[in-house]
Each structure stands twice: as C-alpha cells, then as structure tokens.
Amino acid sequence: xxxxxxxxxQRAVSRRVVFEGRxxxxxxxxGGAAPDGGPQAYLVEQRNHVLRxxxxxxxxxxxxxxxxxxxxxxxxxxxxxxxxxxxxxVYGPLTGGDPPLRYFTLRAETTHATEFxxxxxxxxxxxxxxxxxxxxxxxxxxxxAERAGRTTLLADEHDGLEISCLTAGAxxxxxxxxxxxxxxxLFVLAxxxxxxxxxxxxxxxxxxxPGGAGWTGRAASAGTRLLVLRFPARxxxxxxxAETGADADRRAARGEKGGNHA
Numbered sequence: 001x002x003x004x005x006x007x008x009x010q011r012a013v014s015r016r017v018v019f020e021g022r023x024x025x026x027x028x029x030x031g032g033a034a035p036d037g038g039p040q041a042y043l044v045e046q047r048n049h050v051l052r053x054x055x056x057x058x059x060x061x062x063x064x065x066x067x068x069x070x071x072x073x074x075x076x077x078x079x080x081x082x083x084x085x086x087x088x089x090v091y092g093p094l095t096g097g098d099p100p101l102r103y104f105t106l107r108a109e110t111t112h113a114t115e116f117x118x119x120x121x122x123x124x125x126x127x128x129x130x131x132x133x134x135x136x137x138x139x140x141x142x143x144x145a146e147r148a149g150r151t152t153l154l155a156d157e158h159d160g161l162e163i164s165c166l167t168a169g170a171x172x173x174x175x176x177x178x179x180x181x182x183x184x185x186l187f188v189l190a191x192x193x194x195x196x197x198x199x200x201x202x203x204x205x206x207x208x209x210p211g212g213a214g215w216t217g218r219a220a221s222a223g224t225r226l227l228v229l230r231f232p233a234r235x236x237x238x239x240x241x242a243e244t245g246a247d248a249d250r251r252a253a254r255g256e257k258g259g260n261h262a
Contacts, residue, residue, distance in 0.1 A: 002179070002212035003196070004186055007036055009203040012043070019114075022049055029205045031110050039207050040107040041185065044262065046096030051262050053092040053117045055124070060085055061106040061163070061229040063187055069097030072133065077101065080136040080189065082153055082163045082227060086129025090117055094262060104205070105262065106185045108231050114262060136165060136189065141223050143169040148219070148226075159232035165189070166226045168219035174226060179212035182231035191224035193217050 013033040017026050024044060026032065031040035061084050064070070066077035072094060085091050094101065115123055134153040142149065148168035155162045160180045168174050174193060176186070186206035193200045195217035200206070 004206035004208040006206045040110040045100040047100035051094040055090045058087050058109045058111045064103040067099045070101040071095040083133040085131045089129035091131040108183045139167045141169045148174040161232035162230040164228045169223045170221045172219045174217040178214045179208040180230050181233045183210045184230040187227040189225040191222045192220035193224045
C-alpha cells in the first residue's frame with residue numbers, strides 16, 4: 001500500500017518516560033506505545049527543562065509549535081518551526097518553560113538512542129551533516145482558490161530533501177506530491193484535511209512509504225494548512241543500527257527508560 005496511513009491526535013497513545021532523570025509526557029502516533037508501527041512519530045511536552053545539544057543515529061524531522069520562553073538554541077520559538085537533522089548531526093539545546101514547549105519528532109526509521117554532547121563527540125562522523133530549520137509564517141487563505149497554494153520552505157535538489165507547506169480554503173483541492181525513495185510525513189498544522197472518506201484535524205500525522213504516488217485530498221469547511229516533509233534519498237542501502245547493545249547500556253546508566261526523546 002503506497003497511500004498514506006493517518007493517525008489523529010485522538011488515536012495517539014500517551015505515556016510517561018524518564019529521561020535524564022526527569023519525567024516527560026510523550027504521545028506516540030507511530031511506534032512506541034502506538035498500535036501503528038513502521039516509522040516513528042511522537043509528540044513531546046517539555047516543561048521547565050533544557051535539553052542539551054545531542055544527536056541521533058537516523059535522519060529526522062521535527063515540528064516545534066513554540067510557546068513563551070521556548071528556545072531552539074538561542075532563537076526564541078515565536079512561530080512554528082520545521083527542523084531537519086541528518087543522522088549523527090548535533091542540534092539544540094531545546095528549552096521549554098511553562099507552558100511547555102510542544103514538538104513532534106518524525107523518523108522513517110525507529111531509534112531509541114540519544115547521544116549528548118560533548119561526551120559523545122567521538123561518535124560523530126568526520127564530515128558534519130545538515131541541521132536546518134525554517135519558521136512557518138502565517139499565510140492568508142484565498143477562499144476563492146480551487147486548489148491549495150504551496151510554499152517550499154526547504155529543498156535540496158541533490159537528494160530530494162524537502163519541506164513544503166500547503167494552504168487551502170474551504171473545499172479546495174489539495175494535491176500532494178509522491179513520497180520519493182525514502183518516504184514522507186504529512187502534518188496537519190491547522191484546519192482539517194479530508195482524504196479517504198475521513199477527516200484529519202489539526203495535529204494529525206500521515207506517513208507515506210517510499211515510492212508512494214501522489215494523491216489528492218480536500219480541505220474541510222474551515223480550510224487547512226498541511227506540511228509535507230520528504231526524507232532525502234540515501235546512496236547506501238540501510239542505516240546504522242537504531243540502538244546497539246552499547247547504546248542501550250549507556251542509556252540505562254543515564255537512567256533513561258524507553259526514551260525516544262527529542
């Protein structure tokens with residue numbers, strides 16, 4: 001099946017995790033405690049905590065919704081931010097206050113490994129990867145438009161990496177591109193997207209596997225804003241193991257339980 005699988009916020013599964021000695025709330029959409037496996041997608045609510053610079057062994061996207069007192073590095077998160085990081089590429093710190101910083105992490109491959117800096121510097125590749133982020137500015141909705149408007153936030157023509165935002169008024173057609181060789185996530189920022197006989201409201205997440213064809217949805221009566229996050233093609237087949245035995249031992253020593261945090 002190459003059409004997207006959707007999980008709404010209502011279907012996602014909430015759980016508590018202990019990470020760096022702190023209890024956080026994680027909401028699993030794909031993987032973790034969720035019944036839908038395959039890729040990995042979850043929401044973190046980070047309150048009154050600074051998550052140190054770190055990296056993971058797989059490529060990932062993040063959508064940071066922002067809040068007063070929330071920061072990505074030294075930049076305040078005033079608007080929603082879309083972030084991409086190559087595998088084994090350092091990013092952060094992430095700062096959440098009260099109300100918490102809410103952010104979604106999206107991975108085509110599952111991992112539970114988080115390597116903090118500077119103690120994990122020896123695990124970094126000789127050539128640094130990409131850590132890229134773009135603010136998602138508000139966009140006016142044209143109620144007369146029959147099709148969604150599309151804005152490219154980030155694109156790399158060499159390997160197909162792309163983040164784009166589609167904005168559609170009530171009843172407008174929403175045409176989605178194919179998933180490419182590595183798959184893509186879909187995230188409803190606002191409003192509701194109708195597809196496959198069902199409605200997908202804000203904070204719904206869709207996953208389309210590698211090679212999936214383009215498809216067409218429709219904006220509901222309130223219109224919709226939708227992010228498309230396409231993973232880059234990789235020249236090597238496969239990826240580093242999600243978590244080696246040594247990774248698991250280090251995580252246990254740090255007191256992390258089931259932590260697919262950040």
